[in-house]
Amino acid sequence: MNPFHPLRGRRLSAVGLLAATALLAAGTAAAAPDATTVKASTLGAQAAQSGRYFGTAAAAGKLGDSTYSTILDREFNMITPENEMKWDTTERSRGSFNFGPADQIVNHAAAHGQRMRGHTLVWHSQLPGWVSSITDATTLRSVMKTHITTEMNHFKGKIYAWDVVNEAFADGSSQHRGSVFQNVLGNGFIEEAFRTARAADPAAKLCYNDYNIEDWNAAKTQGVYAMVRDFKSRGVPIDCVGFQSHFGTGGPPASFQTTLSNFAALGVDVQITELDIAQAPATAYANTVKACMNVARCKGITVWGVRDSDSWRTGQKPLLFDNNGNKKPAYNAVLTALGGTPATTARASAAALPSSFRWSSSGALIAPKPDSTHNIAGIKDPSVVYYNGKYHVFASVASSSGYSLVYLSFSDWSQAGSATHHYLDRGAIGTGYRAAPQIFYFAPQKLWYLVYQTGNASYSTNADISNPNGWSAPRNFYASMPDIIRQNIGGGYWVDMWVICDSARCYLFSSDDNGHLYRSQTGLSQFPNGFTNTVIAAQDSNKFALFEASNVYKVQGSNQYLLIVEAIGSDGRRYFRSWTSGSIAGSWTPLAATESNPLARATNVTFPAGAWTKDISHGEMIRAGYDQTLTIPSCRLQYLYQGLNPNASGNYNTLPWRLGLLTQTNSTC
């Protein structure tokens, strides 16, 4: 946002902003995406379109392998730790818990907007000797309950579903297998485990997980089915059954879909939890996915590893990616069975986002809270991340005397209005012109960055986002305004700095209120230093069509980046245009980029709580994660924005801006 211009663009008469105004990007724009194409080009994004997830097992020790983590974060939106949550890692000796390796995966998932399955709490295998040698029921019962409770408490709020009990049934039989739990506690140990788990984390789904229960005619399947039926009839808490699905070359048994739907009919979700198929025949994979797609309560599919080289059965090459991370034929078969379009037959950047948008707006949720030293008229330019169970909002506060920054946090939007406002000018960020913040976690340095404008592009860092006093003093990204900006800024203002990184580089965008979007770059390992090669990323001869408040995001589960830019419409009101690109530095293709088909404008927003604003102005998408990749979901977008009483007038800096939340209503998933 531009802090100084009083009238800047407000009620400008007939600026003649035309839909067709060209956005000149570096390179030429490709044809606009087909309006009917909403198929995604990755497994997770495509599964999400039917309300399902697509996950993989992952190993903490491989997160640093960039081939591995690139595929992990591109394709999968659910992660199961392959070994890190098992008893022999988490409680190797009695009462001594180690959650470090699992935390690495959980943190990675949170930063990339992925959900987690917890695997596994009670299992006869990978069980330390001190547990399997217990012979006394009172001791074992206490040990089992402590283990479940301590582990679930540690990960509380972060796990979608737990495999509470794993592989408790004997091969080829409808009876429990022998194990220390079975032998010492008897048949009731499974029920005891589920009851303990429900008490520990009532919000997590509780699953029973097993292998060789996919064939409806197998004795083991019947044994598990009878147990689930019994649990449901007696009110023993169970929410889901996991079918591991470690298949031979033939793939799933013919009755697999019948099995899934019969279990679902008992009132539990079903999930495919550890899928791999010897030699990975495309048809066998497709049949497995179709069985799930045909059962409404089949909520998702997890494959047991990323590349063949990551598999526990690596010699059988059972996974979707080869040792080099290339997609195998089974990959395309799975994507197609999920309803998607493999890249070989569609544009590589097939749109995960629709090409037109509709939104519903909240009322004004956040108003300024002036105090004795902050005589504030408006709260503006919000940046927001959801982290550790809370929304953390940073915003500009404006008054006739200038701009500074404020921080507030809350767990739910209904609490936003009552949150305490912490003025950041009280700490090392200091007083003076600081505005238009952007917040993100820079994972390589384990530090939060707050980027903002001071006349230069500035930043502060903090190890703890929730500590408003922890921010460092401002530092500048540039020694001075880059030449290309000086040459093009005209009578505009250098505003709205925005950082986004991919796996190799970080980019710094900024606007000039004069029709130019600039982009500089530096290496990921050099960040925050070394921003150079500043170029015009996009421009428009009508400055109001490409004004300010640009955001660039990675769209989760797709190859797409989304660019949104605030424009001033022919009615003088603020609204947003949008483009997509396959790379941050790429050319931008119009998505919803006109006044008549905008990303967000008063014309495509409904206001059930009353039309309190005609401006949809500077704000932030609610991200799927919180790290430097700025990943947003591909559906059900939400955008926190600044709006204004339409009758307000006067000096721009004293306008009564408030914050409201848009929620996308035309999402296909």
Ligand code: 9MR
């Ligand atoms: O893939 C896991 C492998 O790395 C471990 O060595 C093995 C130890 O038992 O467990 C593997 O995962 C198993 C999962 O936890 C439960 N179902 C069977 C999986 C394959 O053995």
